[in-house]
Amino acid sequence: MSQTHVSFLGLGVMGFPMAGHLAQAGYAVTVYNRTPGKASAWLEQYTGQMAATPGEAAQGADIVMMCVGNDSDVLEVGEAALAQMRPGSVLIDHTTASATVARQLAKQCADADIGFLDAPVSGGQAGAEKGQLTVMVGGDNSVYEKIKPVIDCFARHSQCLGPSGSGQLAKMMNQICIAGIVQGLAEALHFGQRAGLDCSQVIDVISKGAAQSWQMENRAHTMLNNEYDFGFAVDWMRKDLSIALDEARRNGSTLALTALVDQYYAEVQKLGGGRWDTSSLLARLT
Incomplete structure (x- = not known):
């Protein structure tokens, strides 16, 4: 594996550990980050190299992975890397972005x-x-099967779901589901508090039944404690929901609940909670 050269572009809260798993698995890893200090910090923890530009990182790489911010970042970083990549190599975008950009890069x-x-x-x-x-x-299944062992370094499950753009469309579905579930949980907790119940005890009971969800198991008790510092931020969720709502307008689907929850997240932002995690929907009700 040390002969397989993997470049990773973008060392945010997701990319930093993802690239680290690749290094720990024995791949030759080159990292790039717009803020060089992040790449230097990565090299203090893992074995690899750092590059000054996306193009420099991509030179000679068998696989180039990127996890950046939004559509414009994907195009800027992806096209810079692509210009230096050799035929037969593979570019993988782990960013949550639009299906339109995915198809363009494809x-x-x-x-x-x-x-x-x-x-x-x-x-x-x-x-x-x-x-x-x-x-x-999303993409050619033969390409996916070729690089799946690399993805397995940081994934418990991966699956090719169709042609280019399918991965992004699936992620939109994922975020749509999360938005509805968290809002339902927030309303249930709000209802229980107003009803005078010990919501912590109630959650312990109903989490064993049909109401169970990952959000309930992992966020209900922290929501009751007004703790909202658990990763994925409201600002990022609104970016993702905006992508989903734009796609819905294109394909004619109705996302009434998603649009409503997006506005609730806007209210959380007005409360100063842009960097709170997505479970903070309860904050606007209390």
Whole structure:
């Protein structure tokens, strides 16, 4: 594996540990981050190299992975890397971005005889650190099967779901589900508090039945304690929901609840909670 050169572009709360798992698995890893200090900090923990630009990082790489901010970042970093990648290599985008950008990059890669996968992840910072992410993949299945052992370094499950853009569309579904579940949980806790119940005890009971969810198991008690410092921020969730709502307008689907919860998150932002985690929907009710 040391002969397989993997470059990782973007060392945020997700990319930093993801790249770390690759290094620990024995791959030759080169990292790039817009803020060089992050790359230097990564090298203090893991074995690898750092590059000054995305293009420099991509030179000679068999696989280039990126996890950046939004559509414009994906295009800027992805195209800079693509310009230096060799035919037969693979570009993988782990950013949560639009399906439109995924298809655009897929075409550019195909023209250069480079494989491309859009592969957004779910599981949050904790999942990235533990190597337990879920990866939703769009693109050619043969390319996916080729690089799956690399993704397995930081994923508990990955799956190719269709042509380019399918991974991003699946991630939109993921965020739509989360938005509705968290809002339901917030309203239930608010209701219970107003009814004078010991909500912590109630959650211990109903989490054993049909109301159970990951959010209930992992966030209900912290929500009751007004603790909202658990990773995925409201600002990021609004970015993701905006992508989903834009796609819904294109494909004619109705996302009434998602649009409503998006506005509730806007209210949380007005409370100063842009960097609170997504369970902070309860804050606007108390």
